[in-house]
Amino acid sequence: MSAFPALETLIDNFRSRRPFRAGSLIITLYGDAIATRGGTVWLGSLIKLLEPLGLNQRLVRTSVFRLSKENWLAAEQVGRRSYYSLTGPGIRRFREAFKRVYAEHNPEWDGRWLMAVLNQLSQDDRHKLRQELEWHGFGTLAPTVLLHPQMRKPEFQGLLQEFEFHNDVIIFEDLGEGSIASRALRLQTRESWNLPKLSESYQNFLDKFRPIWNHLKEKNSPSPEQCFQIRLLLIHEYRRIILRDPELPEELLPGDWAGSAARQLCYNIYQRTWQGAEQHMDDILETAEGPLPPPNSKFYQRYGGLKSL
Template sequence: MPSSDTEGPESRSTRPRAFIVTTYGLYAREVGGWISVSALIQLMGQLDVDAPSVRSAISRLKRRGLLEARKVNGSAGYGLSRQAREILDEGDQRIFGRRRAELADGWLLAVFSVPEAQRQQRHLLRSRLSWLGFGVTASGVWIAPHYLYEETREVLERHDLSGYVDLFRADYLAFGDVAELVAQWWDLDGLQRLYDEFLSSFFPVRDRWRRADAGSDAEAFGDYARVLTEWRRLPFLDPGLPPELLPPDWHGARAAALFDELREKLTERAHRFATSVIEEH
């Protein structure tokens, strides 16, 4: 399942693309990675995305190398590229297998220097580190919980960025208060606002699905696609810092519990609807 690596903060123009990425991440890989255009249009209709917007979003995803046009049994459709599959697989681990660091784990430091003539590589490196959940301590010195080491190494090697970076395991010794420093290294206020927005948006959805007459399978698909689309970027912005270093009123745990409850309630019904549409087309 993808992250903000594929789609940034949601807007009216990016939302159709984000919904399509979510749908491919949830259902395409189990059917060979391919979905017909007609099936995608029908599925996106449950999310209030019209056919022209679907086709425009598909075109953008194709240009970015995430989708590849091909026909199956005479039907036009799009399959996942190798790059997209890698992004989805990486996303699954972070989104559905969240970890929380412990203070005893220590820190991972990424120290890098990229020549001025290679600005594109510098931009790519910074975006990869941000996507992995690193905070910034100083120019060219980024920090993350140490449990992200293996994932960081794999991502940097895959993108040919390892030659610019040295990775260190570190312990904080002196002289400041680590909780105060963490609030400088990461935008915790901004992340808290995103968690609050998520809670405000989806508490009513949870309450509705707690009722016996909550809705149809099609409605379950629409709600699950929305909740996952909004949720999937958050685990990449939140590196899973130790609870001792987070504000006392931190809402990340409540948001995660809400996502887990909705996922449990909606997954089966949403899957039943989506696969029936995909198989029909």
């Protein structure tokens, strides 16, 4: 492969991260690539694909087994080979999470809020659900009251169903319409969401991937393997931030908000690397029938339409 110092630095930083969450990277890989190409791969080919990123055979096997226990993946044995597919609940989780990752721009806000009241949950269940909701971008209005500006009731009810809390959480919707310009609301936003921490995460993302973009603009096209590594780490890092972002309207955000620049950078790099990444996966990944099937039509709709270079 051609020299690519920025990518080498990115991979080294990923390998040195502690704790090393291999399962999270595998989730990103399934959501970004495998889900759109049949959803099933041979474990041996998955190990080969991820080894250059620092995931050895034992780590991948252990992580995949754990994801199976957590009902993300399901195994099928064909001869001596194990093939892993997304489960039904796993597909639903990916569908909701990744549609935000590939959005062309932030959704417009109509001034409405969804409120969740957790008073009827036990203390342990309340803590468990609060952690999950904060991961989905909810802000805290009070210890047992959380808010979200974009999530709507059907999506939220599906989330509660997964945790079997659908009968224990009080839901209010369509609150606060027309109050977007209120000073009190802007101040409350800063209290309910840790916007400085979220902005710092976006800034770290920009610092990591701007050198990658600079190289892509100035140098020859990277190899298919390099494209795959860039794309996987790009979406992995971006996914971890965007899912915590409530996607507040611009009127409620600081003037120097880094989220917009991060979205544009992610879009630019993805457009430049998606084809090479697909080629590399064609060369490495296998199903029980042989090569991976081609991506489905929804894959090409990402970011408003993927462009061939």
